[in-house]
Amino acid sequence: MADGHPELIRLPQAEPFFAKDIWMLTPPDLRNSLRIKAVMNYFVDAVEGQNARIQGFPAESEL
Numbered sequence: 001m002a003d004g005h006p007e008l009i010r011l012p013q014a015e016p017f018f019a020k021d022i023w024m025l026t027p028p029d030l031r032n033s034l035r036i037k038a039v040m041n042y043f044v045d046a047v048e049g050q051n052a053r054i055q056g057f058p059a060e061s062e063l
Contacts, residue, residue, distance in 0.1 A: 022047065 024043065030036050047054070 022043075024040055026033075026036050026040075
């Protein structure tokens with residue numbers, strides 16, 4: 001995630017160790033709302049699109 005900061009360097013042979021779950025909660029009566037589903041899908045796509053960076057690897061566009 002810090003690849004965009006030239007003052008930081010990647011440690012050689014460092015293995016990513018970050019593992020977290022992300023919980024997204026909704027009120028039960030809104031669970032099937034199209035707006036709620038749209039927001040949930042947006043967040044899932046945003047996080048999956050940054051998966052490499054979140055895990056500590058350079059993004060494909062930075063290779």
